[in-house]
Amino acid sequence: MKITCIGAGYVGGPTMAMIAYKCPDIQVVVVDINAARIAAWNSEELPIYEPGLFEVVKEARGRNLFFSTDTQKHVAEGDIIFVSVNTPTKTRGVGAGKAADLTYWEGAARLIASVSTTSKIVVEKSTVPVKTAEAIEKVLRRNCADPNVAFEILSNPEFLAEGTAMEDLAKPDRVLIGGKETESGQRAIGVLKSVYEHWIPTERILCANLWSAELSKLTANAFLAQRISSINSISALCEATGADVQQVAHSIGTDSRIGPKFLNSSVGFGGSCFQKDILNLVYICETVGLKTVADYWHSVVHINDYQKQRFVERMIDAMFNTISGKKIAVLGFAFKKDTGDTRETPAIDVCKGLLADNAKINIYDPKVTEAQIHNDLSLGKFMWDHPTTGGTASPRQNAVSVFKDAYEACKDSHALAVLTEWDEFKGLNYQKIYDSMMKPAFVFDGRNILDHAKLREIGFIVYALGKPLDPFLQRNYS
Ligand code: UDX
Ligand code: UDX
Numbered sequence: 001m002k003i004t005c006i007g008a009g010y011v012g013g014p015t016m017a018m019i020a021y022k023c024p025d026i027q028v029v030v031v032d033i034n035a036a037r038i039a040a041w042n043s044e045e046l047p048i049y050e051p052g053l054f055e056v057v058k059e060a061r062g063r064n065l066f067f068s069t070d071t072q073k074h075v076a077e078g079d080i081i082f083v084s085v086n087t088p089t090k091t092r093g094v095g096a097g098k099a100a101d102l103t104y105w106e107g108a109a110r111l112i113a114s115v116s117t118t119s120k121i122v123v124e125k126s127t128v129p130v131k132t133a134e135a136i137e138k139v140l141r142r143n144c145a146d147p148n149v150a151f152e153i154l155s156n157p158e159f160l161a162e163g164t165a166m167e168d169l170a171k172p173d174r175v176l177i178g179g180k181e182t183e184s185g186q187r188a189i190g191v192l193k194s195v196y197e198h199w200i201p202t203e204r205i206l207c208a209n210l211w212s213a214e215l216s217k218l219t220a221n222a223f224l225a226q227r228i229s230s231i232n233s234i235s236a237l238c239e240a241t242g243a244d245v246q247q248v249a250h251s252i253g254t255d256s257r258i259g260p261k262f263l264n265s266s267v268g269f270g271g272s273c274f275q276k277d278i279l280n281l282v283y284i285c286e287t288v289g290l291k292t293v294a295d296y297w298h299s300v301v302h303i304n305d306y307q308k309q310r311f312v313e314r315m316i317d318a319m320f321n322t323i324s325g326k327k328i329a330v331l332g333f334a335f336k337k338d339t340g341d342t343r344e345t346p347a348i349d350v351c352k353g354l355l356a357d358n359a360k361i362n363i364y365d366p367k368v369t370e371a372q373i374h375n376d377l378s379l380g381k382f383m384w385d386h387p388t389t390g391g392t393a394s395p396r397q398n399a400v401s402v403f404k405d406a407y408e409a410c411k412d413s414h415a416l417a418v419l420t421e422w423d424e425f426k427g428l429n430y431q432k433i434y435d436s437m438m439k440p441a442f443v444f445d446g447r448n449i450l451d452h453a454k455l456r457e458i459g460f461i462v463y464a465l466g467k468p469l470d471p472f473l474q475r476n477y478s
């Protein structure tokens with residue numbers, strides 16, 4: 001059996017590496033139109049950072065795992081074609097700012113149709129709007145010249161989270177396969193199931209109809225994001241009342257119906273999926289006339305934007321309502337720890353908010369490159385996932401400096417803000433940092449990872465999300 005995956009990104013790359021690693025009897029080829037990305041997958045410096053990924057790639061690469069730009073050849077030869085291309089939010093036209101842009105998906109479907117001389121199972125791996133399979137099937141059927149070629153479409157959404165992708169792939173809570181309820185649909189489900197059964201217990205492989213599988217992925221991400229917005233909304237109330245959001249989260253998390261995970265209050269959720277998938281869900285609800293349902297889910301994104309804005313306002317207010325010309329150290333730019341990924345990171349909005357008030361920002365992140373940071377701060381909303389639309393240089397780009405060291409970033413700054421929960425930030429020498437900063441020296445902990453009592457002992461004025469406010473901050477913020 002030969003598997004071909006179109007799209008060598010965050011999802012396609014690690015997923016195919018794991019399939020090849022666990023199924024030595026199956027040939028797996030990952031293709032991409034981006035030659036630089038493919039070259040990186042074939043090198044010692046993989047294009048994405050993911051703990052454990054390199055070891056898995058090294059074991060399987062050249063054995064039964066290959067990365068290639070020869071899309072046509074490998075798609076033509078594949079029995080199962082995974083499609084794992086980007087599905088950005090539309091930036092223009094009908095549904096702009098909400099609907100998924102399926103340009104890349106449709107391109108992949110047309111390619112499959114044009115080169116196929118044998119029947120294939122086509123697997124939706126990237127998140128797509130519900131009923132995409134139906135549209136894709138039409139494109140495949142109408143564009144394939146050979147009437148003997150049959151296409152069976154499956155939805156097999158990916159639930160891996162970045163930073164823990166390899167663990168999630170090796171031991172998933174579940175694998176979900178959606179297919180048609182016809183005989184050939186069920187047969188195709190069986191084929192894909194047999195791939196996963198190489199390492200996943202059968203009872204963890206759930207089968208559903210196509211639309212349920214597609215909707216499950218959007219719903220899972222919407223529910224996860226909703227938990228974060230819920231606890232973040234409570235963090236604002238905690239600050240207003242003197243409650244402590246971590247105590248509240250712990251208390252509610254011990255109710256087995258609620259559960260303890262995904263209750264960390266933060267400066268906001270980021271990542272390539274949550275906002276995009278919710279907006280997608282909102283758009284689908286609107287198009288089928290369910291405005292109340294659309295509004296309900298949209299509020300999850302509104303609270304996320306509110307949380308980022310609130311954080312910036314706290315900073316400005318604490319620093320005597322002016323940050324103009326002040327240096328602010330930003331520790332962490334990635335959307336979460338253990339990844340170099342910055343897609344939709346809350347740090348972008350926070351930095352833009354600070355720049356809008358004329359601050360100078362010194363950024364340090366252990367994994368994000370300087371070029372990436374400048375690029376992110378120059379792009380407009382929703383532009384990040386559109387490879388052809390480059391950013392325009394930000395007029396205040398010279399107000400942003402990127403450092404290779406947290407101490408250097410903090411030197412001479414008025415404040416430091418923790419925006420990503422990197423473990424190394426917990427172990428920094430804060431006395432040394434305090435001594436090098438302007439006074440009063442502020443800490444804004446957007447992830448609640450630091451030892452606030454100790455920081456106060458050193459002399460910092462500390463703002464921690466959802467925690468009782470320092471008397472100093474109460475005076476300034478009313
Ligand atoms: C609730 C809380 O569960 C309890 O912890 C608190 O102390 C008081 O409020 P109660 O109102 O007695 O308890 O019943 P509960 O089982 O929570 O159900 C509340 C409502 O939600 C019921 O109308 C129930 O039918 C409905 N429900 C519950 C659903 O519609 N779907 C569900 O999945 C669960
Ligand atoms: C998410 C889903 O978890 C995954 O199942 C899906 O396949 C893709 O989207 P990912 O975006 O990689 O994965 O990371 P995740 O760990 O879910 O974190 C998303 C964002 O939420 C991050 O910015 C993170 O910092 C934030 N977060 C998470 C919180 O603010 N609080 C929490 O308690 C958990």
Ligand code: ADP
Binds near residue numbers: 010012071
């Ligand atoms: P994800 O996070 O969903 O994996 P990425 O943006 O990381 O998304 O990866 C998607 C990849 O798909 C990109 O590397 C892009 O170049 C690739 N791609 C998009 N369209 C095509 C296509 N028609 N053929 C081959 N690769 C494609």
